[in-house]
Amino acid sequence: MAGNEPHKSFAAKGLFIALMAGTCLLIAGIFLFLRWLQGAGLASVHPSLPGIVGGALVLVAGIVFLATILLVITTVSGKDIPGTPLLRGVAIRLLLPVIELIGRIAGIPRDTVRQSFIAMNNSLVLSRKFRLKPDRVMILLPHCLQLAECDIKITGDINKCVRCGRCDIAGLAELAEKYRIDIFVVTGGTLARKVIREKRPKLVVAVACEGDLTSGIRDCYPLPVLGILNERPNGPCFNTAVDTRKIDEALRMVLA
Ligand code: SF4
Numbered sequence: 001m002a003g004n005e006p007h008k009s010f011a012a013k014g015l016f017i018a019l020m021a022g023t024c025l026l027i028a029g030i031f032l033f034l035r036w037l038q039g040a041g042l043a044s045v046h047p048s049l050p051g052i053v054g055g056a057l058v059l060v061a062g063i064v065f066l067a068t069i070l071l072v073i074t075t076v077s078g079k080d081i082p083g084t085p086l087l088r089g090v091a092i093r094l095l096l097p098v099i100e101l102i103g104r105i106a107g108i109p110r111d112t113v114r115q116s117f118i119a120m121n122n123s124l125v126l127s128r129k130f131r132l133k134p135d136r137v138m139i140l141l142p143h144c145l146q147l148a149e150c151d152i153k154i155t156g157d158i159n160k161c162v163r164c165g166r167c168d169i170a171g172l173a174e175l176a177e178k179y180r181i182d183i184f185v186v187t188g189g190t191l192a193r194k195v196i197r198e199k200r201p202k203l204v205v206a207v208a209c210e211g212d213l214t215s216g217i218r219d220c221y222p223l224p225v226l227g228i229l230n231e232r233p234n235g236p237c238f239n240t241a242v243d244t245r246k247i248d249e250a251l252r253m254v255l256a
Contacts, residue, residue, distance in 0.1 A: 012119035020068040027061040114210035118227040131256040138201040139183040171244040
């Protein structure tokens with residue numbers, strides 16, 4: 001997976017870095033265009049306008065360039081570098097919308113761009129080498145992982161699952177039991193935010209599709225979220241699946 005195997009997604013992260021480089025080029029292009037406009041009379045609108053706009057563009061381009069360099073260093077070394085949490089914030093808040101736009105212009109499928117973002121996010125989270133107690137980590141699962149034909153209501157309490165094994169909920173409940181960590185099945189972002197507010201974890205391991213993981217990572221920032229993509233053999237939001245071993249691997253990387 002792009003976001004599923006937190007330490008094995010160099011190609012996906014490479015795409016994100018390439019898109020960031022594209023962002024630098026786009027900003028440089030806008031800068032040059034404005035310089036041309038300046039020549040064409042931007043200063044006639046207001047004498048200080050070229051300086052203000054040019055300065056703002058240089059600042060943004062500088063941030064993107066610096067962030068790209070730091071992302072490359074983190075990706076290659078896997079080490080925590082000063083400012084990694086801030087860098088994640090810049091990537092999430094500032095760059096993601098621009099990168100999605102550039103991906104669209106370049107004809108790259110939106111889910112592919114999001115996979116690369118999730119992989120990059122996971123890389124930055126893991127570079128911080130968390131060693132957390134189990135009660136500070138939480139697993140969040142989408143409701144579509146539960147077999148649609150199963151009548152048991154597990155959203156309030158996953159332990160109501162009788163572990164018949166017809167869907168991955170059984171294995172995930174066992175995993176949470178093994179590590180003694182909180183696990184919740186949520187029906188959407190509102191419930192997910194409520195659970196996080198109440199439990200106040202230090203890190204979340206979340207399973208979802210590209211869109212929900214991307215918005216979840218963005219909404220939760222600065223809380224670190226490790227994103228693991230679900231599998232959708234029956235189409236979106238219906239009887240989805242996840243490889244439990246990937247959750248196990250993610251947990252072993254962050255638990256003390
Ligand atoms: S594993 Fe649990 S949630 Fe899935 S079908 Fe069986 S009882 Fe229902």
